[in-house]
Amino acid sequence: MxxxxxxxxxxxxxxxxxxxxxxxxxxxxxxxxxxxxxxxxxxxxxxxxxxxxxxxxxxxxxxxxxxxxxxxxxxxxxxxxxxxxxxxxxxxxxxxxxxxxxxxxxxxxxxxxxxxxxxxxxxxxxxxxxxxxxxxxxxxxxxxxxQDFRGALIRQQRERSERNKQAEVESLINSGGSIHDRYALLWKQQMERRRQLAQLGSATGVYKTLVKYLxxxxxxxxxxxxxxxxxxxxxxxxxxxxxxxxxxxxxxxxxxxxxxxxxxxxxxxxxxxxxxxxxxxxxxxxxxxxxxxxxxxxxxxxxxxxxxxxxxxxCAAESRNNNDFKETMIPAGKTHEILLNVDSVNSYIAWDFSLVQGKINLDIGFSVEYISSTGQVTMILPYRRCESDQGNFCTCIAGLYKLIWDNSYSNFFKKTVRYKVDAIPPVAEAARLESETDVPVVTS
Known part of the structure; x- marks a missing residue:
């Protein structure tokens, strides 16, 4: 940033x-x-x-x-x-x-x-x-x-929006739309891009739920x-x-x-x-x-x-600080878990974390699970060990999600994790989309 x-x-x-x-x-x-x-x-x-x-x-x-x-x-x-x-x-x-x-x-x-x-x-x-x-x-x-998951979500929303706009143009062409019709649609889409940028400033519409986290x-x-x-x-x-x-x-x-x-x-x-x-x-x-x-x-x-x-x-000045990370110490042989309850399909689960390193470079296990109302566990992000990670996915099922940092394999070293996570409700355009797969797609 x-x-x-x-x-x-x-x-x-x-x-x-x-x-x-x-x-x-x-x-x-x-x-x-x-x-x-x-x-x-x-x-x-x-x-x-x-x-x-x-x-x-x-x-x-x-x-x-x-x-x-x-x-x-x-x-x-x-x-x-x-x-x-x-x-x-x-x-x-x-x-x-x-x-x-x-x-x-x-x-x-x-x-x-x-x-x-x-x-x-x-x-x-x-x-x-x-x-x-x-x-x-x-x-x-x-x-x-x-430059954390908030910026990444805005980029993803823009890419999703552009794909939808291109599909709309192609549909018009395939239905026999004229050149004038196509450019009327293209200008309408351009005005929509303007509104989306303006909505970042006014916290309304498509980006309302994202701006809250900026x-x-x-x-x-x-x-x-x-x-x-x-x-x-x-x-x-x-x-x-x-x-x-x-x-x-x-x-x-x-x-x-x-x-x-x-x-x-x-x-x-x-x-x-x-x-x-x-x-x-x-x-x-x-x-x-x-x-x-x-x-x-x-x-x-x-x-x-x-x-x-x-x-x-x-002759003016203004600055704002970004210090909304949390830190937690995970003892050797233990895990740290965060539960996020998602009410709506097409919500985003997002995370950004890194280890606070000391004299020895260490890693930590990380995974994300979905827990159904019957207690059945579905792996969303497979377990892996890393020093840091930033990612998100769009949910196709409402319910309980668990983010897990695993230090159980360590016999001697405690780990301090600096992190922020959130469950962000669906933005307006994303809510109109049908899920293309049966499991969430994870990006990091």
Whole structure:
């Protein structure tokens, strides 16, 4: 666990000073020029034929104000890139292009293939950027969490939650959900991740039963992660500084999609107009180049952003101690047992212990058992000898569990064990899961 002495949450005023060191380079003039050409070209195409409901829907979004939050814009860019790639699949080409009967049609197909290849590569880059950034934020938060079973449980809960989210997306795809439906779900899941982080600070919902046990987590951290995503919270400074160029690029990619969709709808009846595809290719090249440059810049800002500042900077200080371990001396030839009564399935039994070593390095036996109402004993964690251990398991049966430290094999040496154990009630998401096995799975 990282030191928390003298740390306070960042404020918007502090971020303003920090961001002064990272001035965002303006977008290239070609972004505005080509976006204007795409808008004008779309109007010309609409004069040729009335827009369909599907075309109207995309045009309405192109003429709307982009989302305010930076990560929402990134999801929107991914969505529209995928929609463009879908349009560029061969089976979606107008029949005139599929036939490729004239040299001009062949030239246009070459442009389409180049655009498709570039967008596919950039989509992977954007996906990787988002994944790395999300993991970075989580890892920074976890740096300040206790590195015992409490931090481990939060990590496990996150992994379980991510598996559930992925299964939800796959179910939507398998049921025929559209690209738009999938990204609506992905953004909903992103908001759920935000709520889960905020719940660490407010002790509600999924993490309510975990936060209760986060003795030693600095309150400044809990306060920060509760307010970080507020509309007028600390990150608003980031949005005002770096949002406008991203908003322009979000609008640009929607206009690229609108322009291509209108082209596809009118190509059969009209002339090919290769110059329109030249504009499309230029727009895609500039869009990719400028968004990639922006992401590399904002990625550097994200990586170096100070989640906390020192007390000297903020003229305040706060620290909390984590000293909730207990110690017990186990005489030679004896054992020490702790009974934990679990009321609910999907509760966690967790432990963290180590021997207080003297001049001679020693070990101690450790095991975990389940005792049924009839007195039948089931081994949960097989007996083993070790100097220390940290682990937990999710219960599939309510009842009595016994944790045993065994020094019965020692004829001469007493052992002092420093430990903490707990039975933690099920978190909300875990309680919805069905047990996959007949016995608890133990991790350590």
């Amino acid at each position: 990282a030191s928390t002495e003298g740390l306070v949450p960042i404020t918007r005023s502090f971020l303003a000073r920090y961001y002064d060191k990272y001035e965002c380079v303006p977008l290239h003039d070609d972004v505005q020029r080509l976006s204007a050409e795409l808008r004008e070209g779309s109007k010309v195409l609409m004069d040729e034929a009335e827009p369909t409901p599907a075309e109207e829907s995309v045009l309405q979004e192109a003429n709307s104000v982009p989302p305010h939050k930076i990560d929402h814009n990134l999801w929107k860019n991914r969505e529209h890139i995928e929609e463009i790639l879908h349009l560029l699949e061969t089976f979606n080409w107008p029949k005139k292009l599929q036939r490729q009967e004239t040299p001009e049609e062949v030239d246009v197909v070459v442009i389409i293939e180049k655009v498709k290849t570039k967008l596919e590569g950039f989509l992977k880059f954007l996906e990787s950027f988002q994944a790395k950034n999300a993991d970075h934020i989580f890892q920074v938060v976890m740096t300040y969490m206790p 003795v030693g987590v600095p309150q400044v951290l809990l306060d920060f992660i509760r307010q970080i995503n507020d509309d007028q919270g600390p990150m608003e400074e980031q949005r005002q500084r770096y949002g406008p160029p991203l908003y322009s690029l979000t609008s640009m990619v929607i206009w690229i999609r609108s322009f291509l969709l209108l082209l596809w709808g009118r190509l059969e009846a009209g002339n090919l107009h290769k110059e329109k595809f030249d504009v499309l290719e230029q727009a895609v090249n500039v869009y990719i180049s400028e968004l990639e440059r922006f992401l590399k810049f904002i990625g550097e800002v994200f990586q170096n952003s100070p989640f906390f500042i020192s007390a000297d900077d903020a």
